[in-house]
Every structure is written in structure tokens, then in C-alpha cells.
Amino acid sequence: MTGSAAGGPPAGAGPTDTDWAAAVAAVRGLPAGARVLLVCHVNPDGDALGSMLGFGLGLRRLGVRQLQATFPGPLEVPEPFRWLPGSDLLVAQDDAYPDPDLMICFDAASESRLGDLVDRLDKAGAALVLDHHASNTGFGGIHLVDPHAAATSVVALGLLDRLGVALDAEIAACLYVALSTDTGSFRFEATTPAVHELAARLLATGIRPGEISRKIFDTRPFGAVRLFGEVVGRARLEPAAAAGHGLVWTYATRDDLARHDQPAYVLEALIDSVRCTAEADVSCVVKQAGDAEWAVSLRSKGAVDVSQVAMALGGGGHRFAAGFTGRGTVDEVVDRIRAELPGALLPA
Numbered sequence: 001m002t003g004s005a006a007g008g009p010p011a012g013a014g015p016t017d018t019d020w021a022a023a024v025a026a027v028r029g030l031p032a033g034a035r036v037l038l039v040c041h042v043n044p045d046g047d048a049l050g051s052m053l054g055f056g057l058g059l060r061r062l063g064v065r066q067l068q069a070t071f072p073g074p075l076e077v078p079e080p081f082r083w084l085p086g087s088d089l090l091v092a093q094d095d096a097y098p099d100p101d102l103m104i105c106f107d108a109a110s111e112s113r114l115g116d117l118v119d120r121l122d123k124a125g126a127a128l129v130l131d132h133h134a135s136n137t138g139f140g141g142i143h144l145v146d147p148h149a150a151a152t153s154v155v156a157l158g159l160l161d162r163l164g165v166a167l168d169a170e171i172a173a174c175l176y177v178a179l180s181t182d183t184g185s186f187r188f189e190a191t192t193p194a195v196h197e198l199a200a201r202l203l204a205t206g207i208r209p210g211e212i213s214r215k216i217f218d219t220r221p222f223g224a225v226r227l228f229g230e231v232v233g234r235a236r237l238e239p240a241a242a243a244g245h246g247l248v249w250t251y252a253t254r255d256d257l258a259r260h261d262q263p264a265y266v267l268e269a270l271i272d273s274v275r276c277t278a279e280a281d282v283s284c285v286v287k288q289a290g291d292a293e294w295a296v297s298l299r300s301k302g303a304v305d306v307s308q309v310a311m312a313l314g315g316g317g318h319r320f321a322a323g324f325t326g327r328g329t330v331d332e333v334v335d336r337i338r339a340e341l342p343g344a345l346l347p348a
């Protein structure tokens with residue numbers, strides 16, 4: 001089924017009252033002993049894990065006992081997120097209920113982001129989707145998709161509130177990680193007054209923002225520091241790209257990771273060391289994911305809609321932060337990006 005649960009306005013408008021009511025009914029109507037499976041997107045980030053685990057803790061407070069959380073691929077939680085409350089809900093994808101009574105998806109814009117777990121969508125009694133990507137395809141049965149939300153955790157808290165779950169420090173820590181990662185520590189354009197009001201509610205539970213930020217943003221192994229030096233050192237600046245708005249890009253291979261004995265997740269922070277380039281509106285990091293497969297991160301400062309670029313190349317995301325899986329050589333992947341940029345310029 002596509003569109004809203006009510007068949008009403010398109011997803012771009014955000015959830016309707018009917019959508020919220022359908023989601024509340026899906027949770028409240030669960031029989032005793034119902035199995036609930038929470039799933040977030042592949043290579044989970046702070047929003048995916050934080051909104052999923054925070055919501056999971058809320059369901060536990062409501063008395064849901066048969067509760068699992070998972071994501072596609074190996075059950076390897078990036079080190080900065082291993083301390084998250086609710087992590088005991090996590091199971092490997094192969095151990096996830098094959099036919100849950102309710103499946104809830106977090107921060108995934110399309111079925112492809114669910115990897116092998118996508119088969120549960122059809123086998124689940126009901127499928128609820130919480131997300132904030134404008135590119136959300138409308139998969140699943142009940143949609144809480146708000147493209148104006150700064151993070152999926154905003155939607156998750158909206159549903160917890162409607163379910164009458166009281167916010168506590170454990171839930172708040174998860175949702176704060178989600179909110180602060182997706183807003184770049186409250187720096188990005190999506191940081192509205194409502195975002196700060198929400199952050200204030202979370203902080204009022206007593207969570208420690210300094211401690212949390214240090215864990216998730218400001219701590220990495222020395223090997224990663226050296227790896228970043230090498231990879232940032234090979235960045236290329238193309239001032240003429242994107243009709244003169246400029247492109248800066250670099251790449252990291254599996255060999256680079258192996259040489260510095262680092263896990264792949266450390267590369268997620270690399271884009272932040274590249275996108276600060278003053279001479280480029282668009283920044284890009286190409287990260288090797290397979291022999292000829294690359295996970296591509298794109299960012300823009302406002303001149304280019306990089307979600308258009310990502311979607312044209314098979315991915316998705318937000319206007320100023322998007323990604324896709326590229327195939328071939330690094331140069332081929334970057335050639336394709338460069339070619340899409342002029343068509344994705346935003347009105348000045």
C-alpha cells in the first residue's frame with residue numbers, strides 16, 4: 001500500500017490524524033504475548049539506532065514482552081552507540097521473528113534499506129513505518145513519515161506521547177543521540193524551535209549532553225585519526241563542478257581500513273572532515289563496500305539538492321544529506337555524480 005493510511009494527502013504533508021490513530025491502534029490493539037519486531041536501516045546511524053531503541057524501551061514500559069530489535073547485516077553496532085540503553089533488545093537478523101505480529105521500521109526510506117529483513121514486511125501481521133525522508137517510497141501498511149521532522153526520533157517521540165509513555169532518562173538518551181546526530185549537533189537547517197523544545201524535554205530527564213556528545217562525536221581510535229589524515233590528504237577540489245559551486249571529494253578503500261586496523265564505521269564521520277571545504281558547495285566521500293561497490297555520502301551547503309543526485313543514481317536521502325550505492329571504479333562513481341550535479345541545482 002502506498003500513501004497515507006487514510007488514502008489522504010501524500011507522504012510529503014506528514015502524518016494525518018488518521019495515520020497517528022492507526023499507529024496508536026496497531027500498538028494498543030496488540031494481544032497479550034504478541035511478538036513485535038523493530039527494524040532500522042542497514043549500516044545504522046545514530047537516528048536509526050536511537051529512535052528504534054528509544055521506542056523499544058517505550059514499548060517495554062507499556063508491557064510488551066516479546067520484543068526484538070534488529071538491522072540488516074552482521075550484528076555489529078558501531079562502538080560509539082554500544083552503550084545505548086535498550087541495546088539488550090538487539091538480536092541478529094537471522095534470529096529475528098520470521099512472522100512478527102507487528103513490525104516497526106525506523107529511518108528507512110525504502111524497502112531496499114531493510115536488506116534481507118524485507119521478507120518480514122509481508123509476513124508481519126501489520127507493518128508500521130516511522131521515517132522522515134522526503135524520498136520515502138510509501139512501503140509498509142501504516143505510515144508515520146514526516147519529511148519536516150529533523151530526525152525519525154521526532155516521529156518516534158510523537159507516537160510515544162500519543163501512547164501515553166512517560167519519558168525517562170533511558171528513552172531520552174536514545175532519542176537525544178538520534179536528534180543530535182541527524183541535526184549535526186543542532187547545526188543543520190532542520191534545527192527549528194520545535195527541535196530545541198524537544199531537546200529541552202529530553203535534557204529535563206537528567207541526561208548528560210556533554211558526556212553523550214563526547215561518546216558519539218568526539219571519540220575515535222588513534223588508528224582512525226591517522227586513517228583520516230591519509231584519506232583527507234588525498235581529497236580533490238573541483239571548483240568548476242556543480243556549475244561553479246564546487247565539489248570536494250575523497251575515497252577510502254578496504255585496504256585503507258586494514259592498514260590502520262579500523263572497522264568500516266569509523267568512515268561515517270569522514271564526510272564532516274571534508275564538507276567544511278569553503279570552496280565547494282557539494283562534498284562527497286566514496287567508501288568501499290565490496291570489490292567494485294561503494295557506499296557514497298553526499299552533502300550540500302544549499303546550492304544543490306543532493307537527494308536528486310542520489311535518487312538518480314539509485315539511492316535517496318535529504319536535500320542536503322544523501323547517499324547511494326555506486327558500482328565500478330571510484331572515478332566512474334565520481335564521474336556519474338559530477339554529471340548529475342548541474343541538473344540538481346536549487347533556485348538561487
Ligand code: AMP
Nearest residue numbers: 297298315316317318321322323324325
Ligand atoms: P550518510 O551519508 O550515509 O550519512 O547518509 C545520508 C542520508 O542519505 C541519510 O538520510 C541516509 O538515509 C541516506 N542514504 C544513504 N545511503 C543511502 C542509500 N544507499 N539509499 C538510500 N538512502 C541512502
Ligand code: MN
Nearest residue numbers: 045047048107
Ligand atoms: Mn539514518
Ligand code: MN
Nearest residue numbers: 047107152182
Ligand atoms: Mn534520520
